[in-house]
Amino acid sequence: MHNKTVIKSSVIIIILTILGKIMAFVRDILIASEFGKTYTTDIYISSLRVVMLLTTIGYGLTTTLIPMHTDNIEKKSVEERNIFVSNLLNTSGLITIVFIFISIIISPYIFKIFTPGYAGKPEVFYKAVHILRIMFVSLIFVAIQSIITGVLQAHKEFAEPAAMAFAQNIIMVIYLIVLSNVYGMNGFAVATVTGFAAQLLINIPKFKKLGYRYIFVVNFKDKDILKLLKLMFPVIISTSIIQINLCISNSFATTVYEGASTVLDFSNKLNMIVYEVFAVAISMVIYPTLATYVAQKNSVEYKNSLIKAFNVILLIMVPASIGVLILREPIVSVIFEKGKFDKDAVKLTATALMFYTPAMIAYGVRDILYKAFYSIKDTRVPMINSILAILLNIILSFVLVKNMEVSGLALASSISTVITTLILIFILNNRLKGINLKYLIKSFFKIGISSLVMGGVIINIRNLCFLKLGINFLGNIVTIIISFVVGVIVYFVCVYLLKVEEYIYMVELVRKKIGKNKS
Numbered sequence: 001m002h003n004k005t006v007i008k009s010s011v012i013i014i015i016l017t018i019l020g021k022i023m024a025f026v027r028d029i030l031i032a033s034e035f036g037k038t039y040t041t042d043i044y045i046s047s048l049r050v051v052m053l054l055t056t057i058g059y060g061l062t063t064t065l066i067p068m069h070t071d072n073i074e075k076k077s078v079e080e081r082n083i084f085v086s087n088l089l090n091t092s093g094l095i096t097i098v099f100i101f102i103s104i105i106i107s108p109y110i111f112k113i114f115t116p117g118y119a120g121k122p123e124v125f126y127k128a129v130h131i132l133r134i135m136f137v138s139l140i141f142v143a144i145q146s147i148i149t150g151v152l153q154a155h156k157e158f159a160e161p162a163a164m165a166f167a168q169n170i171i172m173v174i175y176l177i178v179l180s181n182v183y184g185m186n187g188f189a190v191a192t193v194t195g196f197a198a199q200l201l202i203n204i205p206k207f208k209k210l211g212y213r214y215i216f217v218v219n220f221k222d223k224d225i226l227k228l229l230k231l232m233f234p235v236i237i238s239t240s241i242i243q244i245n246l247c248i249s250n251s252f253a254t255t256v257y258e259g260a261s262t263v264l265d266f267s268n269k270l271n272m273i274v275y276e277v278f279a280v281a282i283s284m285v286i287y288p289t290l291a292t293y294v295a296q297k298n299s300v301e302y303k304n305s306l307i308k309a310f311n312v313i314l315l316i317m318v319p320a321s322i323g324v325l326i327l328r329e330p331i332v333s334v335i336f337e338k339g340k341f342d343k344d345a346v347k348l349t350a351t352a353l354m355f356y357t358p359a360m361i362a363y364g365v366r367d368i369l370y371k372a373f374y375s376i377k378d379t380r381v382p383m384i385n386s387i388l389a390i391l392l393n394i395i396l397s398f399v400l401v402k403n404m405e406v407s408g409l410a411l412a413s414s415i416s417t418v419i420t421t422l423i424l425i426f427i428l429n430n431r432l433k434g435i436n437l438k439y440l441i442k443s444f445f446k447i448g449i450s451s452l453v454m455g456g457v458i459i460n461i462r463n464l465c466f467l468k469l470g471i472n473f474l475g476n477i478v479t480i481i482i483s484f485v486v487g488v489i490v491y492f493v494c495v496y497l498l499k500v501e502e503y504i505y506m507v508e509l510v511r512k513k514i515g516k517n518k519s
Helices: 003-035 039-075 080-104 107-114 120-134 140-153 163-176 181-201 204-207 222-240 242-251 262-295 299-326 326-334 343-375 378-429 439-469 473-497 501-519
Strands: none
Touching: 003 107, 003 181, 003 262, 003 326, 039 080, 039 120, 039 181, 039 222, 039 242, 039 262, 039 326, 039 378, 080 107, 080 140, 080 222, 107 120, 107 242, 120 181, 140 181, 140 204, 140 262, 140 378, 163 181, 204 326, 222 378, 242 262, 242 378, 262 299, 262 326, 262 343, 262 378, 299 326, 299 343, 299 378, 299 501, 326 343, 326 473, 343 378, 439 473, 473 501
16 A cells, blocks of 8 residues: 555545544533533443453454455455355354353452442442443444454455444434433443444445355364464453553542542543544554565565654644643533533543643554554564553552542553553564664654644643633633644644654645646
């Protein structure tokens, strides 16, 4: 896939992801307004956190399947590919159904592990177990969707997988607007399950269009299935790191105060928005590209694509993290301060968000690093690195939560993520006998200077807006809009003057496209 195609695919994915994130924010606004910073919201977030941790098995399956099925597309017939995919669907489906059945039975014990703070509150605990049991049903849809998504991405079809979040969130938003007053949180758990089903359904038409058809075949001893399972385990450990760390943080949060899980979750979602819109899109597109260059044994283009991906991530994530850091309180206030989500909740969420922002950059870089290791069939290094990150997060959370409460949990997550990402960069550099770290550091330095200049301008705009309009809804909205517009202009002028190559390349590409359309 050429750079032009990569950028085009990334833009499509980014647009679809933005639509999904808009709906996700509408969903979260409605949750905050309807249920507030209460145990009811904490219960939903804790239940979803457990389910999302288990969905990382599906993500690990997708990640492992992509390079494997890319080889199948090159080397095997349509009929052979159909048999393999159908067998994978059937075997995974059967295992997942058994897993769901067992999980529903042992739900009380699962919750005691993940939410120790609820053990002494029987009413909260049993309500939480009931919600968790409903949401476990989601896993069957996740298992099937993960396989179909992996097949689509192996064919370099990214639009449908990128649209999944929108499909899921629109269902949840409709429920919150129309039915939440009638069926409450129990109904919302059912709506969440329905949303996961929608994620699956949106992928099926393209799957069938590619020539795949369902065949009833169940063979647990198939050599390709066994190979996939062998490769999957370390990938699952690596790809589940964010969810594992969130579960660890949530576990500590349940022991702090009512609504602590809600504060932690909302601050993390705001921190993750830029990462999920841009970094995930870029890593999704770059992975098959890297796998192709590895298959072709083209190390030069492999390293060029890798370094471009790193710099594009930095180009977006560094200024975004600084912007969010400076405008955290008006952002939280505008989005969540409604209904039962009061000023106290806004203050707590904004403070936690401040300590989460360093992780924003590290998450994006780490995603590319993981894809780089997976493309060269190395799953061991990311797995060990992930385990180290988890251990660091546990130790730091235990130390920092005592004095800093929820903010300490956010800081613990950021520190562990940054440290392990830096370690991973140096390991990959040694493994590939150099990835032009000097160029990467030079680009980071230029982007950092541009971002700091932008940050200084935004601080002055924020202070002036608050002085003229006051700290209220109108003042916050105007501050965010003006800061964003002026900040973006200042930032892009700076990176252009400092000659950041990836930015200049994208500008020239847009100019050529406009010129071509005019002619």
